[in-house]
Amino acid sequence: MSAANYTTTEVMTIAASRLLKNGAVCFVGIGLPSTAANLARLTHAPDIVLIYESGPIGAKPEVLPLSIGDGDLAERADTVVSTPEIFRYWLQGGRVDVGFLGAAQIDKFANINTTVIGDYKKPTTRLPGAGGAPEIASCAKEVVLVLKQSARAFVKKLDFLTSVGHLDGGDSRKKLGLPGNGPVAVVTDLCIMKPDDASKELTVVQLHPGVAREQVQKATAWEIKFAADIKETPAPTETELRVLRDLLHRSAVAHGQAPAA
């Protein structure tokens, strides 16, 4: 299949979904993470357990939720618990393998900002805020981040550090004593980055089909590192594309954003 047959957003979503293993317990944020997690469930990971912070555990939504608490999430879940219980017993209790998050800004140690752009007291843009991200970033065994890559998002210094990744790199996260291991991958519309084993600095390990290194550098405000054995992301398969497009289409129809076919 040639590059013209799919979009960069589709490659990003599919690449992110492939990182989720069958049977993993996954704490899912709304938007791209939720799309990728459900794509995984509908393709290679039918036994993945999706947890949404509103309370559904083992959610199997027919369509992608528009909000984090859509009724469809509760209707098809293994169980629905209260929000305090989700955070206390399930997340903090150590039962979540992967926290799957987005962000407005990220730095080279995968710390993220979802709070403000500009000064905290007089922000130029007030963002929605932390949500469950600080707790997910602290307690999930691993964190995967999904966001589109641009120099405005991949910044030298965050305007605000909402949720910790690898802090200042090296063993600085470890010293904080948090239960989780922090980010293991960042998936963008251009590439996949992973923290270096020792320095914890994000390093490009995989370029999506047709993407040049210069594009990645241009969309990153710091001097980005590339792994010595950099790989190309395998192109989306026909099955992955079909399932993703079906899912997005029936979700748009269900939410009144597209006419029924």
Add this chain to the structure above:
Amino acid sequence: MAEIISLQSAIRAHIHDGDTVALEGFTHLIPFAAGHEVIRQRLKDLTLIRMTPDVIYDQLIGAGCAKKLIFSWGGNPGVGSLHRLRDAVEKDWPQPLEIQEHGHGDLSNAYVAGAANLPFAVLRAYAGSELPKHNKNIRFIECPFTGESLAAVPAIRPDVTVIHAQKADRKRNVLLWGILGVQKEAVLAAKRAIVTVEEIVDDLNAPPNACVLPSWTLAAVCHVPGGAKPSYAHGYYDRDNRFYQAWDDISRDREVFSSWIKKHILETEDFAAFQKVLNESAKEQLV
């Protein structure tokens, strides 16, 4: 013991200027009708608490009811920003809004502590985050048993909590189900609680372990069918996603917002009248 009274009377009797008020709901069962009545009665200087302030909080903030917001995620779910919240924080319109922000795990724990009559909640979070720098109510304590450093936040004890639920029985016991969010804890943490319900029935027929709030934990029960619209009530009606999208345009501009609030809320008598006017507005836009 809760009385069954009109929403208008319940708000008048139990919410006063300057109160700390939580209108809770995690995208489900959001007490929109009650929020409108707060605006209609032109209550002022409220400290509003909510894990996920969305469109009803945008309306309350834009209408000038709030002086402070305690929250963990403020947005229009599935759509984007809350423009009235942003205008208040970024440009002090219609008045400055003090904000105190937390994470979801933190705020839900703080309600649990409030319900449990504890002074604070503990959790594993915030090491490395900048939130504690800007919120003096997030601090760190040492565990007296293990010596571990843990985050601590003060309990939430609202003057008034308002929630919407599916059913009440004639004895004013209340049943809710589906996505419950933090509503039970918010009710039990509050000094007074008001519940609006879809219907009043002879018998709740609640199975053991169902989420039932006994009458004696509540100050007032109000029969307000559709009172969570445009959010949803599991088993009764779906979320009106079109309204959430329309709100993005209505709320973007101060004048458009103000005239919407005037026409739909301040100049309507109650939630039933509001819905009539809203339906007419929706029809006009289709023409």
